[in-house]
Amino acid sequence: MFDKAFQRVNTFEDFRTELVEGKENRAGEELIQESRKKQKVDDDKETTELKQCLEIIPDEEEVTIDAIPLAVKSPRIVDWKIHKEGTKSYYQIIRADRKSQMYMIFSHMLKSFEREHLEDLYKLVKARYGSTRPVESMDYLLWNDMKIMFELHVEDEVWKLQQGYKVLEWKLYDSCGVHSLMMQSMQIYMLVEKKYPLTPPTLSMMLERSFKLIMKVKWLISCVN
Template sequence: MEEPKKPTKRKDQIRHDEEVAQRLQDQMQAELEEEDRLVRQRKEEANIVLWDNVQAMIDVALDAIPLAIKSPSIIDWKIHKEGKKSYYQIIRIDGSSKMYLVFSHMLKSFDIKDLETLYKLVNAKYGSTRPVEDLDLVLYRDLKTMFEPHVEDNVWKNQSNYRVLDWKLYDSCGVHSLRKQNVHIHMLVEKRYPLTAPTITDMLNRKLQADHWNEMCYQLLKLLTKQLKNQ
């Protein structure tokens, strides 16, 4: 006598239940992932808003600070003499003025805009002539070497004749100064100059003098090291 076949209805029901359970699980997983994505999106949007607010505050601060502490624009300069000493007298638009014995003293309080303005003033006066006053001639040469270096200038052609004495950074105006025997060279940090490999090596061996280590120091050393490798 044959055993009756078991109905397949129960098996179908079990399979159906498993499929429903799997769909529910997939749906729940998708909902959790979507919720997590929305949370991350809200955080990112909140961070963007926060960063925008911070940037706005920084911009306001940067706009406000120069009005309070930045020196007024330079409008002229003169040679002022006291006894046997001569000084550069820098005159600003508000009528104030300050004396400097040498150009390097200006670099301690100037910013790049001061240097650019002073160069324009000096160049406008002596662009096609030669200064007669010794101090004006020194100022003219220092600024011209800084802003318009030319490989044929004597300061670059004769650099191998003198060893480096010291090398200093003035980060307020983005200038580094190289003092060699009988010559003082002032250079903008972000500008390349026709320095020879022996001079650069001597500079790096002497080490850079700075009031504090900052990004400008790093970028200057990086630029000179790269320039040395390319020679």
């Protein structure tokens, strides 16, 4: 009996130790479970965010993408010259891809130009002539139109001559942001964002032409309806 009792004393473990260890084990398991739950929530959140950014489209579905093909945008202008065919002369505009196009008059360029193309041509003309005045008639016309448009000056002859001229047409080239004013014996090209020294009579005639155009459009619409 003594030996049995002595053995029990030697192998005795406090029951509180068992409770503490059991509590610690449970706490560890709960911590692991909580960590797993948190990781799952984070993973689900990340997956949701990715789904918002990406749209998976099945291969069999046809998808239409609204994009502007690169070929639509014309390359920059790198040079220009006067091309003659018999008695006719043309402006030959040469682009970065070495392709060229012919224009008989400046207004034809404005119909197909974007603003950057117009600015490219202006820099080329200015670099070629600087402060000099070209001799050839077509060169002079191009240089003069560009100079009036980009380097307007109140003392230029064109602004003085408008006093006695009647406005025949007022037109906008929206692709390059230029509007032209056709008057008797001359035509003025102006950038839409700049202010030019137009006289009150000229402005009045411009508004009159614009009003008549609006009324004509309204009349045409009423006829169609």
